[in-house]
Amino acid sequence: MKALLGLAARSAWARRGTLALVVFSIALATLLLLALERMRADVRESFAQSVSGTDLIVGARTGSVQLMLYAVFHVGGATNNIRTASVDAIAKHRAVEWVVPISLGDSHRGFAVLGTTPDYFKRLQYADHQPLRIAQGRAFSGDLDGLYDAVIGAEVADALGYRLGQRIVLSHGAGGLPGAEHADKPFSVVGVLARTGTPVDRTVHVSLAAIEAIHLDWAGGAPMPGVVIAPEQARKFDLAPKNVTAALVGLKGRVAVFAVQRFVANYADEPLMAVLPGVALDELWQVVGVGEKALLGMSALVAVVSLAGLVAVVLAGLNERRRELAVLRAVGAGPRHVLWLLAGEGVLITTLGVAIGIVASVLLIALAGPWVQTRFGIALQLAPPSGAEWGLLGAVLAAGVLASLVPGLRAYRLSLADGLSPKV
């Protein structure tokens, strides 16, 4: 068997020009499958890490996925704000340990601006219930002295090269519109958070009062003509927020989660909803799963096409090799040896292709990982293949072995029929 594999390898090497193309296409298919699976797993991991510690997200009635996406991932938009009074009422519920209101809508150079209370830095957790950590500086105080203080995530600091004391200007909405900037009230960076691998890294945090202050002289998404309120003047206004976008809620015990959820849903003064982040994530994956399956299906098809190419190339070469098979028969090879020789060649090619695909996927993740992290906030893990990835690799190899049996069996039949006199 070992001798046959050696022969198969040398025979394949002699035809390396054509076979290299097959190896290349199998490697590409493997790369596609692996990269897709890694991306899928890491996106889920990354999302799941972002919602640990928060038991409920409260907001205006909308889809639960939409509320979670906006409140935690700053993706999409809110249908409506909720009243601060409602948030206070929820905070008074006996099962509730803490409530952190958040206010979204503005941005800074593509990064979301989040208005919140100093409690946010104490309460929010990520990954395996780890608290946020301030790497440099301090949190904003939340009072009028520190009105224009900002705390930035690690990614914001890295991408924009910001340090403590940096003066920054917030843009109204998603930014990009000329004139829609809060240039009159610049903020200064007082703290930089340690990296978390969650959307926190890509967020500029300011106090709720600051959000009120920069919008004092704004109405309907534009500065009010003729009204100018200077930064210092703003401190004289009532900056207590009337509305916020959503609130993150922590409970004293997980048992009460449905009771609180019901309480929020039945809240009389305002239509509200509370979602469990984990449940909302599951819903999201159900929706996204269809697309993932389609992508996986496409990649599987690419793999099938590559293996069909393998079969075609080996079969096409077979007719020219009938003399070779007769020589092998003459020196004592049986038809089954011939089968293994051809199948072994296919298996070698598939294995080589898969191996190259693995190496390429590692290189791709190593090279593109930092870019994906900054661009999409998803940390791609450079880790040994997961169970699902081994499954995919095994499937490609198994399919390769099966595909290799096609030319193998053809050669078997040919060598039985030809014996020592190939009909060529």
Added chain:
Amino acid sequence: MLEIEALRFAWRGAAHDTLQIDSLAIARGETLFLHGPSGAGKSTLLGLLAGVLTPRSGQVRLLGVDWAALSAAQRDARRAEHVGYIFQQFNLLPYLNVIDNVLLTTRFSARRGAQAAQHAGSAREAAQSLLQRFGLDSAIWPRRAAMLSVGQQQRVAAARALIGRPELVIADEPTSALDAALRDGFMDLLLGECRAAGSTLVFVSHDERLATRFDRRLSLVEINRPVPAASAAA
């Protein structure tokens, strides 16, 4: 050494038997020249002698063992052990070098490898000394078979057939692609080495001028005769 008895062979789907040979015996060490027109069934007979084909009825015995009594895998193993085979042309695997082509036989039969090693120290040394005796010096050993001339290829093929001293060497028109000078040189070497190894040689050719060099000359047309219907029925 090699016996045929009441052999009947027909290709699958053929209405008539291609070969009907009542009896033929070839002695150990004998060199046999077999000739006959194209289509007479020469290659078919060689396939039967080498155990690649099995007869419809009757026996073909090598060293007293009927090929048909063995399983297909046993026949393959037995062929590797006891038979060397030379084709008319394209004898070698183009992607292997000269030495590895000669050693191909020993990959399929440990016994042939051991027999070769017994006389020369190792199978590789046996291959080298055979190649040298066939006039192929060490300069061409590392070359791939595809790079050799036809004359060189046939000599490498002969070396492969003879390595490990098989009891039977079968040659199927091995000289038809060679010119006169090469042919005579090849015949000298092949017959000489077969005699030295004590191998029986069954040599098929159109070229009856070669026949004089053999112990026995046989026409396939003469021995391949339909048996009378009466005795076939009996």
